[in-house]
Amino acid sequence: MTAQIERPAEANTLTEPEAQRCLPDPGVDTSSVPFRMADGVHIPAERYYDQGFADLENEKMWLRTWQWAARLEDLPRVGDYIEYTIVGESVMVVRVDEDTLKVYQNVCPHRATRLAQDCGTFGGGQIVCPFHGWRWNLDGSQSMLYGRRGFVPESVDPAKMALKEVRHEVRYGFVWITFDDDAPSLDEFFGEMDEYLAPVAMERMRFRWWKYTVLPANWKVALEAFMEAYHVMQAHPELALGATGEAYNADAVPYFPRGMGHVDSTAPALPDSAFVLTESPVEGMGFGEWFLSQNQVLFEGTDATNTVRDELIADRVRGKNLPDEELLPAFFQEYYAYAQDAGIPLPPPDPKATSYAFLFPNLVMLGMPGNLLYYRVRPNGTDANSCVFEVFAMQIPITGEEQAPARPEGPIAPEDWPFVLRQDFENILRQQDGYRSRAFSEATMSPRYETMIYTMHNEIDKYIAR
Template sequence: MAITDDRRPVATRDVPYAMRDRLHVPRERYYDREFFELEKEHLWPRVWQMACRAEEIPRPGDFVEYEICDQSILVVRQPDGSVKAFHNACRHRATQLCKGSGRLPGGQIVCPFHGWRWNLDGTNSFVYGADGFAPESLRPDDIRLVECKVEEWGACVWVNMDPGARPLREALAPAADALDAVGAENMRVWWWKETILNANWKTAQEAFHEGYHVMSTHPQLTFGQGEDYPYSNVEYIPLENGHGRFLGRFDPTAGGISQGRGAEAFLSRSQTLWEGQDAMTLERDLHVFRGMRNRVPPGEDFATAAIKALFDYAEGAGIPLRPTPEGMRMWGGEVFLFPNFIVIPQFGNALSYRIRPHNDDPEWCRFEVWSLTMYPEGEEPGRPKLKGRFAADDTENWGLIPRQDFSNIERQQRGLHSRSFRQHRLATEWEPIISNMHVELDRYLAG
């Protein structure tokens, strides 16, 4: 039986390799077939999932296929600007209706097998050879496409296959408030890529639920501090509904964005982040910061002056960079939305991850990466396209920082099979978001 607390109902179904406490995670949760099948049956069909960026379907008739394990969902922009989502299967003989993404010609969803057609709202508009069917086989309510719940928030479209699912914002509370505070609604795609990793989807995403790994995994970001790197300057906050966030322990209203850093240290770190991943810190930000190099009076905090210059630049350019003080505390931190969506904001940009099982195998995952930013109002880019699927060690398409992470993720998955290893042992201070996610997962699996 999974562990419980006062917030949610007691579990009713036994879960194999369940969480017995918040300090240990059984290794089998990351590769066991029975556990993976429970996720397919009781997690993915019942939880809200980010299906696509809203700008992927800007016009009526635009569609995106969202895949999760053996399920395919068709997300379609409607004539009135709203969005509907349907199970992507013909009501005749189950043929997959659409693949990938694109535009539905003539505002019709057409089955490629026998030519049955549906309007954008899922109502059937044509049955080829209808006179050959019994009337009871063609009742309008029976042959309309089966809908999923769908809502838009945070510049994304979210779907849930459970018709009784609670509203999206209720399910995402309270973590969604943190993304509102950083202006996630105003962010658009800078680039979008993916890779396939030989690792469980949970192994992959847990690498980003803590900053404790930076000293060893990303030594270039410690700037010579080594083991003195101040990982304890981060506050990790498990949240209800399996979500979590971490943020810096500083006051953004008191010059605390980067306390104690001079101009060269701040600029060096900014350049390393830009060169290492082209996300969170972009070349545009670096140009603004460099422009302040010789303009800050001696004794004043360079980082605070540089951030002020960035706000001034954004205002002049018409960029909607308006985070709250609490939102500024999130810069360089993380917001995790259960079960598999991560946003790491900074400066009006963000790095975002979506991680899903791949090819019905518990030890492989599909790992998508977005670099997001804010554009001048009225100058947002067009419909974004996936740049491609690239190998995890591809030096032309991945910066050093993601390559370092990808390597560790796959090595961790291999280590889980060591006969010497039975369970993760989690730090109470640095890794509580990981255990919090697993406790929520057990609630779904236990019913």
């Protein structure tokens, strides 16, 4: 789909297609799914706390979908490994040689010891079980079985003792895995989203920081706080720049109505952008002034979507006293000129490069050219009511600047995060409690403002129904 999102001519009513766009896909029968999505408006509360529903998600969605397990640059040397865990399963991403990565089930076939923990390097090209010392080559074949003579030969047949591989593909600098050998290729999984993601050049990015917290909330409650801008007016007064109620226009941010979605907030600088945020949500404020002001709050409140270098450029532009419509073009002109002088290999401006995207099932990214803030949320083990919430900032560094491999820092208590994130975490905790209230049975969603949330749930039901 490449058309701009449909906006009603009469500002305040939903158009018919808009009202219907959150309906489940009629091509997939989801009638067997408990607490299923049905009417395109409501989300049953049980989806946010029922352990039976979480078990279905764990088994049928998490173990079948694609998800990213490691960054390529964090596995620079032969033997480097990174562990990734999801719903009780653990895998290890291993660098086998300069050109080859493999992903293995992280479990010893002898007596189930986890072979890798967190990250590190398998020295001497050998993966060694810490319990009884069985060994494997980096390619997964067994190299040594201590005391083989004491085992029934057929039970320790070397072919059976090789490490079990997990399917993976590399894209955008991320190593993506799936436990499902029948899952569609990553190409099919991303589909047309690739057109919007590829020009972002995520493979050139490196971590600026990476932190996590553990929240007593369902993973979807946590993620959904970052899948709509409808909450900005009330939850983030600083981001709303003082505008309250309808003076902060909820309609200013259009959403893409599918399982993956994006909105492009930097594209107005380009003449033929497909998806654009064209008006300032703040009543009486020009788009240019709003853009620079909101970015400044994001800089202070997240230390991620915008960084010192972005603020430096914004200050230069502010100092020129330009009319509002010239602010944005001037900003981006300075932005790219600065990058060129500093040796920062920004990708060329592209009207399709997204600056806000949801990648099913659990990754949200937002930012500026060359600079992104990511959220990744996973269930904490298999618990319906606990999640691991990671936040990380990435940036395209100056060419040749080396960085040590990154690992997440934490858990960091919700009150110790920058203020915009703190505001979000507080609401997440209140919501999780509220979803369990006897007085609450279903969330009432806006097909216009909360589209991406609704379509994520529809997507989950498709996995469960399969």
